[in-house]
Amino acid sequence: MTHNQETETAAMNMSSSQFVQDQLNASEPRSNEMKTRVIAKDVNVFYGAKQALFDVSVNVPDKAVIAFIGPSGCGKSTFLRCLNRMNDTIEGCRVEGEIRLDGQDVYDPKIDVVELRARVGMVFQKPNPFPKSIFENVAYGPKIHGLASNKTELEEIVVTSLKKAGLFEEVKDRLREPGTGLSGGQQQRLCIARAIAVSPEVILMDEPCSALDPIATAKIEELIDELRANFTIAIVTHSMQQAARVSQRTAFFHLGVLVEEGPTEQIFTAPSDKRTQDYVTGRFG
Amino acid sequence: MNDLFSTKPDVPQESEARLDRIRAGLSRRHAREKRFRLYGVLAIAAALAFVAILFTMILSKGLPAFQQATLSLPVTFSEELIDVDPQPVREAGQSAADFQAASLRWQRDVTLINWNRVLENAVRQIAPDVEIETRDLQSIIDNGERFKLRDAFVADPSILGRTIQMDVLASANVDNWLKGNIDRDLPDAQQQLSADARALADRLYEEGHIRMAFAWHIFTNVDSRSAPASAGLAGAFMGSLYMMLVVIVLAVPIGVASAIYLEEFAPKNRLTDLIEVNINNLAAVPSIVFGLLGAAVFINYFRLPLSAPIVGGLVLTLMTLPTIIIATRSALRAVPPSLRQAALGLGASKTQTVFHHVLPVTYPGILTATIIGVAQALGETAPLLLIGMNAFVAAVPGSPFEQSTALPVQIFLWQGNENRNFFEARTSAAIIVLLGLMISLNAIAIFLRSRLERRR
Numbered sequence A: 001m002t003h004n005q006e007t008e009t010a011a012m013n014m015s016s017s018q019f020v021q022d023q024l025n026a027s028e029p030r031s032n033e034m035k036t037r038v039i040a041k042d043v044n045v046f047y048g049a050k051q052a053l054f055d056v057s058v059n060v061p062d063k064a065v066i067a068f069i070g071p072s073g074c075g076k077s078t079f080l081r082c083l084n085r086m087n088d089t090i091e092g093c094r095v096e097g098e099i100r101l102d103g104q105d106v107y108d109p110k111i112d113v114v115e116l117r118a119r120v121g122m123v124f125q126k127p128n129p130f131p132k133s134i135f136e137n138v139a140y141g142p143k144i145h146g147l148a149s150n151k152t153e154l155e156e157i158v159v160t161s162l163k164k165a166g167l168f169e170e171v172k173d174r175l176r177e178p179g180t181g182l183s184g185g186q187q188q189r190l191c192i193a194r195a196i197a198v199s200p201e202v203i204l205m206d207e208p209c210s211a212l213d214p215i216a217t218a219k220i221e222e223l224i225d226e227l228r229a230n231f232t233i234a235i236v237t238h239s240m241q242q243a244a245r246v247s248q249r250t251a252f253f254h255l256g257v258l259v260e261e262g263p264t265e266q267i268f269t270a271p272s273d274k275r276t277q278d279y280v281t282g283r284f285g
Numbered sequence B: 001m002n003d004l005f006s007t008k009p010d011v012p013q014e015s016e017a018r019l020d021r022i023r024a025g026l027s028r029r030h031a032r033e034k035r036f037r038l039y040g041v042l043a044i045a046a047a048l049a050f051v052a053i054l055f056t057m058i059l060s061k062g063l064p065a066f067q068q069a070t071l072s073l074p075v076t077f078s079e080e081l082i083d084v085d086p087q088p089v090r091e092a093g094q095s096a097a098d099f100q101a102a103s104l105r106w107q108r109d110v111t112l113i114n115w116n117r118v119l120e121n122a123v124r125q126i127a128p129d130v131e132i133e134t135r136d137l138q139s140i141i142d143n144g145e146r147f148k149l150r151d152a153f154v155a156d157p158s159i160l161g162r163t164i165q166m167d168v169l170a171s172a173n174v175d176n177w178l179k180g181n182i183d184r185d186l187p188d189a190q191q192q193l194s195a196d197a198r199a200l201a202d203r204l205y206e207e208g209h210i211r212m213a214f215a216w217h218i219f220t221n222v223d224s225r226s227a228p229a230s231a232g233l234a235g236a237f238m239g240s241l242y243m244m245l246v247v248i249v250l251a252v253p254i255g256v257a258s259a260i261y262l263e264e265f266a267p268k269n270r271l272t273d274l275i276e277v278n279i280n281n282l283a284a285v286p287s288i289v290f291g292l293l294g295a296a297v298f299i300n301y302f303r304l305p306l307s308a309p310i311v312g313g314l315v316l317t318l319m320t321l322p323t324i325i326i327a328t329r330s331a332l333r334a335v336p337p338s339l340r341q342a343a344l345g346l347g348a349s350k351t352q353t354v355f356h357h358v359l360p361v362t363y364p365g366i367l368t369a370t371i372i373g374v375a376q377a378l379g380e381t382a383p384l385l386l387i388g389m390n391a392f393v394a395a396v397p398g399s400p401f402e403q404s405t406a407l408p409v410q411i412f413l414w415q416g417n418e419n420r421n422f423f424e425a426r427t428s429a430a431i432i433v434l435l436g437l438m439i440s441l442n443a444i445a446i447f448l449r450s451r452l453e454r455r456r
């Protein structure tokens, strides 16, 4: 309950026009002509000689949640990592095709990956807080990107981010204690706070709830729903229910191929592909 | 799963038989585990026993060397024996060079004074009734102690004519004799000291004029051949310290930097594979080969001074580098990739990721690697022999570029000395000092590591 109150106050603080706009966005049934943020076209990914993704094309809509579902090993994480070029860090990984963020080619050699990752944040499947204090965990991103001009500003960013991640109340008395000392669910929310502290435009989440209990999962889903107002979110999940609950659009991957992408409701109720139907009804996967 | 549970009540005999089989195996498994634990305990016990034996042997042998027979003498700086001009003072109009020359002349005159005679008189004063030849009497005092008198006089010429109570070292032979290291029943011909000298030593000891005092000079004096009783480790100690300094200053930054570059930044290709293989090979190269290399490169080619700690330090640096690189790399490799991903995902650059997140986690590992490497270097002897650090050096080096020896080399030199005194106790005393240095080094490392680990 406190959550909603907080969001409300947060919303009140926003400029009223944006607030109205967001409310409209949230309440409006998402249609096919949503503004797209990220465009992926004919993406092929190879790990050495092995191809992991085959001609994947998908549009990620602005200020919405898109869910990537599919059986294990079908390339969801691989695709997610293409969007902020985390694949660059993997030895022998090669990406072909075109990915555009706001019309800008992400794989353009002139693109600075540091800037790209400041714009496209990521939350990993396993909580991975830095072995530093809770405060420093959240403050690190703003610090390296020079987002805060002084200490009070930095503290403000940290507090706001922790509040947005729904963690502030639990940790406000121990911001100086190590982030690794939190519970798994708290750690994951800390990682989310860390990611949103940089104010990225797009947040990629790779199975953010896979290690969490139902209560923590519910909290994070609630959070994703709130974040949707300001951020574009791409989430990988193995839980069909979760995809249905949090996303507006869903993309189904199978063996490295994007089988089907569309409004979540449609994917779950009237999929056009047989494989999608089998998967969402639990016949395989 | 279901089958397992449902068959249980239905077929009890079968399940009994199954359990019996498990139990039969269990006792074997437990026995094996117990045996393994026993081996472990035995191995630890054996290791501890060896360490205990080593330490008791070294300590029991070496500790007596820290006590040395010392004479307490009323030394009279009589005007009759000390017959020199007054110490020159700089006169108005005298040039600095002239004054220097005068001073030196005066000091030489002072050195030429028969200080042994002064000492002899002092001994005769406390044992007036003893009839003993001068040579025999002087054999009970360490050969180098006359310089102590000279130094006292040079420092304060006003003591002329006064009598001062001074501690002087007894000779090594007296020390051995009083400690019982020498068989008292040996015939005169085989004794180092004459019968008169032995009798005098015994008497002075009984009367309390000779006592066993803590041998501070082991830490403050340098090695000596003519005055074995006053030989000390100061030179070797400083030499080792300088070498350690060189190793720490050079090997740690270079080693850690190479490890970071190879592990975090270098592309993985043929060349880096080759480098990796070679680093591993270098770690296995016998240390004496590094000595040869040092002699050829640093001394013959770069013309660095022979027997200098700087060369020793450079050779030991080469030897320590592979150790530090390999250990640092494995510490870096042990950092979970998720930590790097977390930083990179936030938009940290590669360098920021390494220096802000990866490296701090590895500090304890790097520290351990450094200590192991430096301790190894500190105890290394063979390569130092090849660059001339086994030379006899009777001075404390003032800088890494001056001639010096090193602790392990000093141990080696003393061990090889025919003098019984060195052979019996000095070597062990030096070993104790070296071990003490290593243990304190390790203690510092453990302290630092626990602090670093607590900070996380």
Ligand SMILES: Nc1ncnc2c1ncn2[C@@H]1O[C@H](COP(=O)(O)OP(=O)(O)OP(=O)(O)O)[C@@H](O)[C@H]1O
Binding pocket: A047, A052, A070, A071, A072, A073, A074, A075, A076, A077, A078, A079, A090
């Ligand atoms: N680092 C890597 N090196 C080699 N192959 C990889 C690597 N990462 C993933 N792959 C391969 O790429 C394919 C897709 O992997 P990916 O991790 O994207 O699957 P996923 O859909 O995220 O699976 P999961 O749901 O189990 O996380 C798999 O066949 C996998 O074996």
Ligand SMILES: [Mg+2]
Binding pocket: A076, A077, A078, A206
């Ligand atoms: Mg995955």
